[in-house]
Amino acid sequence: xxxxxxxxxxxxxxxxxxxxxxxxxxxxxxxxxxxxxxxxxxxxxxxxxxxxxxxxxxxxxxxxxxxxxxxxxxxxxxxxxxxxxxxxxxxxxxxxxxxxxxxxxxxxxxxxxxxxxxxxxxxxxxxxxxxxxxxxxxxxxxxxxxxxxxxxxxxxxxxxxxxxxxxxxxxxxxxxxxxxxxxxxxxxxxxxxxxxxxxxxxxxxxxxxxxxxxxxxxxxxxxxxxxxxxxxxxxxxxx
Numbered sequence: 425x426x427x428x429x430x431x432x433x434x435x436x437x438x439x440x441x442x443x444x445x446x447x448x449x450x451x452x453x454x455x456x457x458x459x460x461x462x463x464x465x466x467x468x469x470x471x472x473x474x475x476x477x478x479x480x481x482x483x484x485x486x487x488x489x490x491x492x493x494x495x496x497x498x499x500x501x502x503x504x505x506x507x508x509x510x511x512x513x514x515x516x517x518x519x520x521x522x523x524x525x526x527x528x529x530x531x532x533x534x535x536x537x538x539x540x541x542x543x544x545x546x547x548x549x550x551x552x553x554x555x556x557x558x559x560x561x562x563x564x565x566x567x568x569x570x571x572x573x574x575x576x577x578x579x580x581x582x583x584x585x586x587x588x589x590x591x592x593x594x595x596x597x598x599x600x601x602x603x604x605x606x607x608x609x610x611x612x613x614x615x616x617x618x619x620x621x622x623x624x625x626x627x628x629x630x631x632x633x634x635x636x637x638x639x640x641x642x643x644x645x646x647x648x649x650x651x652x653x654x655x656x657x658x659x660x661x662x663x
Contacts, residue, residue, distance in 0.1 A: 426562045426636045427569060428467035430460035431603050432529060433657035434476055434522035434573035434625065441499045449652055454532075456648035456659035461533040461571070463661040469538045469569035473561055474505060474530070475632055476522035476573030477625040478544025483557055486542030490517050492524025503527040506540030520544050522573040522625065530571070538569070545628045548620060554628050555612055558635025572633045574626020576600070576656020577619075584654025586623040595622055596656035599630065603660040604646025608634040626658075637662065 432438075438454060440447040464472065478484055488506035495501075505519060505527045519527060523542045530540065543561070545554065562568055576596040579589035586592075595618060602610035611634035619627035648659035 425566065425568060426640045426642065427469055427567045427663070428464050429570040429572060429633055429637065429642070429662040430457070430464050431572045431630070431633070431658060431660040432457045432460060432526070433575050433659065434525045435575060435655065436494060436497050436521055436525060438525055439494060439499070439501065439528050441501055442494055442497045453648050453650070453657055453659060457529050458533050459647055460659055460661040461529060461535070463663050464569045464571065465535070465537055467569055467663060468567065469565070470567045471565040472538045472540045472569045472571060473543055473564070474523055474526040474540060474571045474573065475543040475545055475629050476520070476526060477547045477629060478520045479547070480544065481546040482549065483546070484544040486517055486519055486523060486544065488539050488541055490519050490542055492519030492521070492527055494524065503531055505542050526571050526573045545632055547625060547628055548616070549628045551612060551614070551616055551631050554631035555635035555638070558632040559638065561632065562636040562640070568636070570633055570636055572629050574629040576624055576626060576651070576658060578623035578655045580651040580656060581654035589622055591618065592622050592656070595619070595624065596651065599626070600646065600649045600656070600658050603630065603658050604644050606637065606642050606644030606662045608637050
């Protein structure tokens with residue numbers, strides 16, 4: 425059963441070494457992410473699953489100990505998702521960037537609680553499949569927590585990665601309201617086609633969260649909402 429969730433944005437710029445001189449601009453988002461992770465720790469889960477967008481279609485599990493790197497962003501930094509089982513070799517799978525950011529957040533927060541696993545979610549996975557995947561995650565242990573990585577639209581300004589789209593602000597507002605109030609029905613109803621057109625990376629992971637939280641009776645708290653660099657970022661905690 426899902427007992428807690430943290431929703432965080434997933435740009436590699438959250439990592440100060442990647443952001444370099446622009447690092448302070450996201451300090452408020454980083455601090456909010458730490459607060460959200462504190463809610464996860466307080467819930468004392470038996471299993472923590474980090475889920476976020478992945479380029480591949482479908483769903484891709486990443487076992488505890490999977491590593492990610494920020495070398496592609498010019499930084500010699502490697503992070504690990506939890507600890508590899510002592511009797512096994514290091515996993516060959518490489519974390520996609522959003523899950524690597526999640527692993528970095530956990531390391532930054534000093535996560536020392538439940539075992540950690542990862543799940544990459546194809547950005548174009550249907551809402552129904554996302555909801556079913558979330559329900560399956562919630563059944564993985566008696567007390568499950570989710571760290572959900574994903575960004576809103578990338579079309580909020582003319583300098584945004586997707587240029588300016590007048591529909592972006594309204595989409596982000598709907599998503600932010602749903603994430604801040606733990607409204608699983610509203611999250612499940614997000615338009616996948618519109619999300620793709622607005623370059624929203626968080627739609628599918630957010631709908632996985634909706635599936636996991638259905639019937640759990642969790643409350644949401646919005647901790648941060650802004651659009652630096654023309655990209656919608658939301659931090660929320662559910663408990």
